[in-house]
Amino acid sequence: MNFEKARFNMVEQQIRPWEVLDQNVLDLLMTVRREEFVPAGHRELAFAEVEIPIGCGQVMLKPVIEGKILQALRVEKTDSVLEIGAGSGYFAALLAARAEWVRAVEIECALVKLASENLARNGVDNVVVVHGDGVDGWAERAPYDVIVVSGGLPFVPQALLEQLKVGGRLFAFVGEAPVMKARLITCEAEGRFRTEDLFETVVPMLKNAPRQDPFRF
Template sequence: MNFEKARFNMVEQQIRPWEVLDQNVLDLLMTVKREEYVPASARALAFADVEIPIGCGQVMLKPVIEGKVLQALQPSKSDSVLEIGTGSGFFAALLAARCEWVRTLEIEPELVKLASANLARNGVENVVVVQGDGIDGWAERAPYDVIVVSGGLQYVPQALLEQLKVGGRLFAFVGEAPVMKARLITCEGEGRFRTEDIFETVVPMLQNAPRHDRFSF
């Protein structure tokens, strides 16, 4: 398989037509080798417009989704990042290529090992993979410039919002199937947030995601 040709086709035939036009994002997706983060048995699907199973009931998101999220977040070299849901480590690698450092939380021990190995093999040194439930964030290194939640949520927990810097951005997939909102939340001031729904999609729910029906009033 000609990976470079497949990568080019992914960017030009899938991602750019879906209104991902930021050249920095397109260049990033051409640079970070997606095929290095998929299971060996699925390498032929590395650039396909599909979710790729990676074990533990988890998937890599479609390339177009990754492109849209990056374009919305506008990561920069000075940014500190918290990712919730490491998966294979690919999205952490994308963020690491543009940001100062990334702390990424993964609840499944098997995926912690997978992502750590993938990142080390590809020379990504500014990512720390931590095993744990990230639904309440990681207050130890807060506040963050960027928080990314890689799975679905019924709602965004207040604890995550409180870990954003002023000017910081949080991206999450909010709602339930058949339709979720890909939502960008920007902290405009102490306790003040601006919300923008970027597109609609469906992604797997985050493990242990809080649910409205857990609460009684």
């Protein structure tokens, strides 16, 4: 398989037509080698417009979804980033290429190992993958400039919002199948947030995702 041609086609035929036009994002997707983070049995699907199973009921998101998230978050070199759901480590690698550092929290031991090994093998040294349940964030290094929730949530827990810096951005897939909202939340001031729904999709739910919003009656 010609990976470079497949990578080019992924960017030009899948991602750019879906209004991912930020050249920095497109360049990043051309640079970070997606095939290095795909399970060996699925490498031929590395650039296909599909979710790729990585074990433990989790998947790598479609490339176009990853592009849309990166474009929305506008990650800067000085940003501290929390990723909830490390998966294969690929999206952490994308974030790390733009940020100062990334803390990726993963609840499945097998995926902690997978992501850590993939990141180390590809020379990504500003990501730490930790084992834990990140559904309420990771207070140890809070607050963050950017928070990315890589699995579905029925609602965004207040604890996550409280771990955003003023000016910080949070991305999450909110709702339940058959339709979830890809949601960008920006902290405009202490305790004040602006919400924008970017597109609709469906992704696997986070393990231990809360089922009832305690602030909604």
